[in-house]
Amino acid sequence: MLVIQDLHKQFGSIKAIDGLNLSVTTGEILVLMGPSGCGKSTTIRTINRLIEPDQGNILLHDVNILTLDPDELQKIRKRIGFVFQHFNLIGRLTALENVMFGLVMGGMDRDTAQNKANDAMAKVGLEEHLHHKPNELSGGQQQRVGIARALAYEPELMMWDEPTASLDPILVREVLVVMEELARYRSSTMIVVTHELSFALRVADRIVLMDKGKIVEEGKASGVFVNPASEIGQKYKELIEYQMNTTAQSLSGKTL
Numbered sequence: 001m002l003v004i005q006d007l008h009k010q011f012g013s014i015k016a017i018d019g020l021n022l023s024v025t026t027g028e029i030l031v032l033m034g035p036s037g038c039g040k041s042t043t044i045r046t047i048n049r050l051i052e053p054d055q056g057n058i059l060l061h062d063v064n065i066l067t068l069d070p071d072e073l074q075k076i077r078k079r080i081g082f083v084f085q086h087f088n089l090i091g092r093l094t095a096l097e098n099v100m101f102g103l104v105m106g107g108m109d110r111d112t113a114q115n116k117a118n119d120a121m122a123k124v125g126l127e128e129h130l131h132h133k134p135n136e137l138s139g140g141q142q143q144r145v146g147i148a149r150a151l152a153y154e155p156e157l158m159m160w161d162e163p164t165a166s167l168d169p170i171l172v173r174e175v176l177v178v179m180e181e182l183a184r185y186r187s188s189t190m191i192v193v194t195h196e197l198s199f200a201l202r203v204a205d206r207i208v209l210m211d212k213g214k215i216v217e218e219g220k221a222s223g224v225f226v227n228p229a230s231e232i233g234q235k236y237k238e239l240i241e242y243q244m245n246t247t248a249q250s251l252s253g254k255t256l
């Protein structure tokens with residue numbers, strides 16, 4: 001459904017994306033990982049042109065997003081959901097109103113928008129918190145409102161940019177559980193940027209590793225993290241082994 005060809009983006013002297021090629025099939029859950037600064041956010045932000053790339057093609061069902069005029073781009077953006085690290089909720093609106101906001105601004109009538117927002121809030125388990133303002137919600141709950149806001153559009157492509165990165169570890173789990181649930185019963189294709197190895201291992205159909213603006217490895221977790229070909233893949237493999245050993249040693253009382 002999505003094909004990215006020879007994508008480049010430079011900020012001053014920094015090559016944030018350096019000749020990236022990637023295809024994503026309909027319904028796939030692709031997890032994009034790599035060290036900080038390797039170009040993950042820049043890559044997914046070019047897909048709906050929050051960032052304009054310097055060169056390349058981005059085809060969504062054979063339509064090149066990079067050549068669309070502003071009206072056409074606006075239409076396509078409604079088919080692409082985005083969940084960010086910072087939830088950016090509107091403080092004076094309730095959770096439900098935050099979810100409805102974009103739909104109503106986009107021209108949907110209030111009743112339909114409210115129904116869609118109610119459904120989306122139920123999907124993230126927040127049906128009891130519809131009328132809470134953001135400052136009356138925990139960080140995890142606020143992020144779930146952020147997720148509901150993206151879901152309400154019923155997007156065909158959902159992009160997630162480190163949705164758990166600004167949460168404390170207990171709240172991380174709460175959001176990961178919701179993400180896993182959505183992934184399991186998905187109606188969207190998903191591209192997830194995350195540092196959460198457990199999520200990648202449990203949920204990804206395919207893992208893509210980036211380094212210095214390029215894709216250096218891709219495949220199933222069983223390949224990428226077990227027999228990595230790249231330096232970054234090797235580092236993730238060592239990290240997983242370290243985490244498994246530490247957990248095993250702690251449970252057997254050796255390091256307690």
Ligand SMILES: Nc1ncnc2c1ncn2[C@@H]1O[C@H](COP(=O)(O)OP(=O)(O)OP(=O)(O)O)[C@@H](O)[C@H]1O
Nearest residue numbers: 011014015016034035036037038039040041042043
């Ligand atoms: N608006 C910008 N202006 C200048 N440089 C930028 C800009 N956005 C990103 N960069 C640079 O481009 C490179 C890629 O950044 P990007 O945000 O895509 O990395 P990332 O892989 O998402 O990292 P992280 O895991 O820390 O979020 C980095 O070197 C970053 O400093």
Ligand SMILES: [Mg+2]
Nearest residue numbers: 040041042162
């Ligand atoms: Mg990033």
